[in-house]
Amino acid sequence: MEVLVNGGLYRSAHSASDGDPERSDGAILISVDGSPGTTAAGDQALPPEDVPPTGGGTEGGSTAGNSAIMAAGSMVSRLIGFVRNMLIGMTLGAGIGDAYTSAQFLPGQIYELLLGGILSSVLIPLLVRRRKDDPDGGQLFTQRLLTFAIVALGIATALVVAAAPWITAIQASNKSTEAYQDLVTAFAYLILPIIFFTGLSAMIGAVLNVRGHFAAPMWAPILNNLVVIATCGVFIVVFGTTKGFQPEDMTPGRIILIAGGTLLGMVAQAVGLLPALRRVGFAWRWKWAPRSLGLGEIGRLAGWMLCYVGANQLAVFVVVRKLNAVSGGNNASVLAFNNVYLLTMMAHGIIGVSVMTALLPKMSSAAADGRYADVSADLSRGIRLTTTALAPIAVAYGVLGVPIAVSLFQGGAFTDKDAFATGTVLTVAAFAVIPLSISYLCTYAFYALQGNKTVALINVPVVLVRIAGYVVLAELLSESFAAAGMTAANAISYLLSALISLVVLRRRIGRLNLGSVAKALLKVLVAALVATGAGLLVVFLLPGGDTPGRLTAALQVVVGGGVIVLVYLGTAALLRVHEVSQVVGMVRRKLGR
Template sequence: MLAGSPSAISPWEAGMGGGLYRSANATPDGVPPPRDGATYISVDRLDQPMVETTAPAPEPPVEGSAAGNSAIMAAGSLVSRGTGFLRTVALGSALGTLGVSNAYTTAQIFPGMVYEFLLGGILTSVLIPVLVQRRKVDPDGGQAYAQRLLTLAVLALWVATVAAVAAAPILTSLYGGDNVPGFQRLVTLLSYLMLPMIFFTGLSALISAVLNTRGHFAAPMWAPILNNLVVITTFGLYIAIFGAKIVEPDQMTPGRIILLGGGTLLGVIVQAAGLLPALRKVGFRWRWRFDFRALGLRELGRLGGWMICYVAVSQVGLAILFRLLNQAGKENGAGPTIYNNVFLLLNMAHGIIAVSIVTALMPRMSAAAGDGRFTDMTRDLSRGTRMITAVLAPVAVLFGVLALPISVALFKWGAYDADSALATSTVLIVAAVALVPFSISQLFTFAFYALPDTRMPALINIPVVVLRVLVQIGLFAAFSAEFTASGLMLGNAVSYVAAAVLSAWLLRPRIGRIGMGEIAQTLGKVLAAALGAAVVGLVVINLLPSGEHLSRAEAILQLVVGGAVIGGSYVGLAVLLRIQEINEVIGMVRRKLGR
């Protein structure tokens, strides 16, 4: 995947509250591809209590029980997502959605892009499992190995940061495009301030990995909230000092630029610093170790090579996407800011629902694959596909039918005006089509990881990105600038479908039939229920009051009434159509309520 196709909430992404730059090789909410010695949360059924299955370690975890850790992580993830969303709203309120906001959004992807290429995918797919394994087998609990790894990674991050800062004008020319006067200069100046985030982002991710492998989950989940709060405060200061009004890029003074770029950098520094006390708590001591041969670099390189390939291919697509978005922004179309806001909503729905399902199924599929029980693996894969489809379908209907009230209620603040909210709603309608294919494609990617296999997802990513880019360029050439962001999102949807189909086709020879007949039957029922709920929702929304430009009060009314009608209609139709997955969810809720 590329360009706003995240499947994980890393320490970096949680701080960003969006993750436009994330590639789909990252693992969802801390679920790494399986390796010996990894720790997972396993379930016998999705609606039954979780039980921790942890490989033996030289010493017990520092933190408490699995239930306690799960509660901490869930609470931290929820607050991170919430403050991350407030951060996005604060950005729109302070800068709007035109030149300056698009310049800020473009500059802010550079640190994530470089970090992802250097460390992001490799950290979750290679380094964390290796750290867990060494903690289990090394006499010192993996302390020396972790010190060597951190020493090498810190040096690499420092070199990469210096090189990236020096190359800021080149990055601007590749990603920024020829926008309004002063745009490229503003992107470059902001990049000089933001690119040092590479170092602190990588440091934060490495510390989080060390803490997680030692059973400490609280600090890595809550530290990104500090980042969000710092940046929200930065935008608040910007509004208090300079006002919530749109200015042109060439009107940005040094004071404005330093406040925006410096405040964003400060957020990541505070996030990294917030993790340091936890290192001492778990008994880890920092020590420089330069005997890198003991790391087994050749093996690490072999394991991480396909991930680097995956990310590299995605970055090509990302560069093209931003060039097109910034070209649209030049013509007052929906640019990077609006696209990012919509993808934030898409990823939140995916993260809350689909990631929970994948998190429950991943250890089951991994265990089944390891034991050669491929029938059990295909059963779980089929069930996950049907569950994701059935549960996310009403969310997609809500996005499509209530796109305008959602955009007005969530984003129309300060400099984010009615026209920007309308443009956001158009992109959100298309994103509704992409939601379910996105989550299903992610599930199939993790089926490969369960085998375990990181090579095939990297190879699949090549034609998928090529297809996406071709569709996006074609739509960009065929339609006006106002449709650019929507067209790019449509290109995403097409590529997600292709990724899911290609993955299923390549998985079949290795694990057998995955029950496409049963999946197709469920898809047909879900589609019927979703269309019925959409029709009912549209009728009700048209009966509610609305002005020429939807006010916030009218938007909230439409959200409350329309959301209840759509949700109720979908559940009612799903019960009538006997969609088993919805019945399971209803049963789980009833048991939780004690009925």
């Protein structure tokens, strides 16, 4: 499932074709909202965050230098993105924030269906080839492509905005009040134009990446976040918070300020990329020639990616609809679910992506040579490393769910009860962290084997199970636990994805060394259980108990988190979990980049 973090764009990804992290063809791929990208040959991009770029000649400098820029940008963007989400919650509260977040999901969903999958799977490799093969370095082709994209995005955005009442009426659910649906629609009118600027930003970022420039596309979302943060500040100064507000209390001025500021943030992100185009020597001219783009071939190549993206967006639509039905009454709903998902993806981005960044080039090279035993060895090593690294984070989320939620989100219109409800969702998300990353690892093993069709086919039943989980759990659980149930459905679907992928991979490449994996995972489980006990004891002894205030919650997070990590590492060392030293070294290298 995809969410909007930094204005809707998760930034740059690449794929490697051999043991060197730099591809010989210089292919750069943009990944949007977590959807993997593909080259024309079927090679898939790495996950969308913290991935070192390819060389691209001398234009962009060294891979190490570009990687440092991207890693720094990603880290700063994560921190500012959390400040943004925290301030949105404090400014709007849970009920109004649910309507805002529901409207903010829409441009990401629609953009993905319109352009996201095609951009990542077809257009980026096409730009790379034309840059290499055309006498003008692909200048004319890129101008024509950008012209067509602007027109197509403009028309599509206008149609979607005109259809906003019908779209939001379906998404907001017939169980929500009419005032709530009207508020989602009012937000949507101003937020849906983000589709155009998201597409424009992604296209400009692609042009820059293909020309070896990585700094601006990585740092531009930070400008977006800063604009939204400033908008929240102005809202609080002018109107105060919306604490205790009902949807009907939101005046047109309040709606225009917060939704218009959100749109302005995306505009700033797109406009902020324009100077970089001049720096790389690209002259933007209006060139209308759609027949020269080979649109029929583009459509055929993008088919499987659209299947993948479409299935995921259907799941997003269903979960937002289900959660909109329970908004209000201090229930964890869309805003809380999204905040918890961001925490889950943060853990995956820091740990899982690091492992995949290191392993995918090796697996791709081994697969190309037919050395499937090496692919299997790399995959099993990746699973062991990822599980070892993520286990203490999962324990922390499970034991310290409420203190973390209170520390990060409580304040202003986001009450203590809203934070406690969010903490319950985070506790459930602890069981999703590891399955999520393992499923990604398996998926990227398929990418190394050029199995993007297989990935799409596996994704369909997984998404159907996820949606069934949403529907069933929404009926079985009380409204106060609906968001926790949706998170549990995600965890189940991640686990199912990993299991199906392992079965298919075993048929594809033979033995997967699962015996050694199971032995290592058993040791990690024991260490995690010991750390869980220690963490629960510390929280019991510290002030605050189950309902901490913000200061006592921060104390529980710092002391409890420290104890969990130390006890976990100590127990793992006693059990001779060899991957611990590798994980510590990996994290140190990542932080030192």
